[in-house]
Amino acid sequence: MLAARLRPAATQFGKFIVPLRARYSTEQSYEHxxxxxxxxxxxxxxxxxxxxxxxxxxxxxxxxxxxxxxxxxxxxxxxxxxxxxxxxxxxxxxxxxxxxxxxxxxxxxxxxxxxxxxxxxxxxxxxxxxxxxxxxxxxxxxxxxxxxxxxxxxxxxxxxxxxxxxxxxxxxxxxxxxxxxxxxxxxxxxxxxxxxxxxxxxxxxxxxxxxxxxxxxxxxxxxxxxxGYSRIAVKAAKEVVNKSQDLGIREGVEFERRVFHGLFGSEDQKIGMKAFAEKKKAEWKHR
Missing domain, CATH: 3.90.226.10 (2-enoyl-CoA Hydratase; Chain A, domain 1)
Structure with a gap:
């Protein structure tokens, strides 16, 4: 986790007129x-x-x-x-x-x-x-x-x-x-x-x-x-969508299916499906 060391910065956008949360800033200061x-x-x-x-x-x-x-x-x-x-x-x-x-x-x-x-x-x-x-x-x-x-x-x-x-x-x-x-x-x-x-x-x-x-x-x-979603599933989703730009439809669907199958080895797949069945909010472990 990145350390909070710099003072909070204010932002000009929308409802964020007050300073942003001080929790976040990096150890490294930036000029640009x-x-x-x-x-x-x-x-x-x-x-x-x-x-x-x-x-x-x-x-x-x-x-x-x-x-x-x-x-x-x-x-x-x-x-x-x-x-x-x-x-x-x-x-x-x-x-x-x-x-x-x-x-x-x-x-x-x-x-x-x-x-x-x-x-x-x-x-x-x-x-x-x-x-x-x-x-x-x-x-x-x-x-x-x-x-x-x-x-x-x-x-x-x-x-x-x-x-x-x-x-x-x-x-x-x-x-x-x-x-x-x-x-x-x-x-x-x-x-x-x-x-x-x-x-x-x-x-x-x-x-x-x-x-x-x-x-x-x-x-x-x-x-x-x-x-708010599983980091594992989000990473996989980004990967398969990006692959669609490089692969033909047949190869792309096969790649997607393999990644889909792989997610059944994650804890979050079990957590998500169990929460859905029980009509509860999933508490992701991101693994």
């Missing part, structure tokens, strides 16, 4: 993000680089990876929410960090490879709550999360073509799988932005909200609900 636990079982990470509209650069990404991995290892946390500010979830990658690099720098140092830690290493569900700008790397970061929520006026886009490059952190792949080739191709080739309402209508966002406050509260509500 805020970390808290405003709900039981929920870890909240807020990107906090307001002067740069939360533009992403390596030091911020490394902090984000550190905080997410800490939550992932914490047995008291069952799900996470990643958000920014009302103005910007993340207004792209920091051009200052990229503009002086040449091919040897970018390729030799595996530039932005560290951005892949979120989808590749985090096992617990992560919900992105997107308000304001989510452009370039910001759009990619939002799509790396397991569930994407946004407000109607969120501003998404992959404008890299305007800089003489292309998306480099999965934008062309995840956007295409989410909204289809033709629409994704148009957006990436033109650099056009699209709204939160568009993101929902096209299937990129799971839910859209009228205000930023409602968006973050909605994400926290969902994360809290997920955190």
């Amino acid at each position: 993000i805020k970390v808290s636990s405003p709900r039981p079982g929920v870890g909240l990470v807020e990107i906090n680089r307001p002067k740069a509209l939360n533009a992403l650069f390596t030091p911020l990404i490394l902090e984000l990876n550190s905080a997410m991995k800490a939550f992932d290892k914490d047995s008291t946390i069952g799900a996470m929410v990643l958000t920014g500010s009302h103005k910007a979830f993340a207004a792209g990658a920091d051009i200052k960090e990229m503009s002086t690099k040449d091919f040897a720098d970018a390729y030799g140092d595996d530039f932005i490879e560290s951005w892949s830690d979120l989808p590749n290493t985090i096992k617990k569900p992560v919900i992105s709550a997107v308000n304001g700008h989510a452009l370039g790397g910001g759009c990619e970061l939002a799509m790396m999360c397991d569930v994407l929520y946004c407000s109607e006026k969120a501003n998404f886009g992959q404008p890299e073509i305007k800089l003489g490059v292309i998306p480099g952190a999965g934008g062309s792949q995840r956007l295409t799988k989410a909204i289809g080739k033709s629409r994704a191709m148009e957006l990436i080739l033109t650099g056009k932005n699209f709204s939160g309402r568009d993101a929902f209508d096209w299937g990129l966002a799971a839910r859209v909200f009228s205000t930023p406050e409602e968006c973050v509260d909605g994400a926290l509500d969902t994360a809290e609900a997920i955190a």
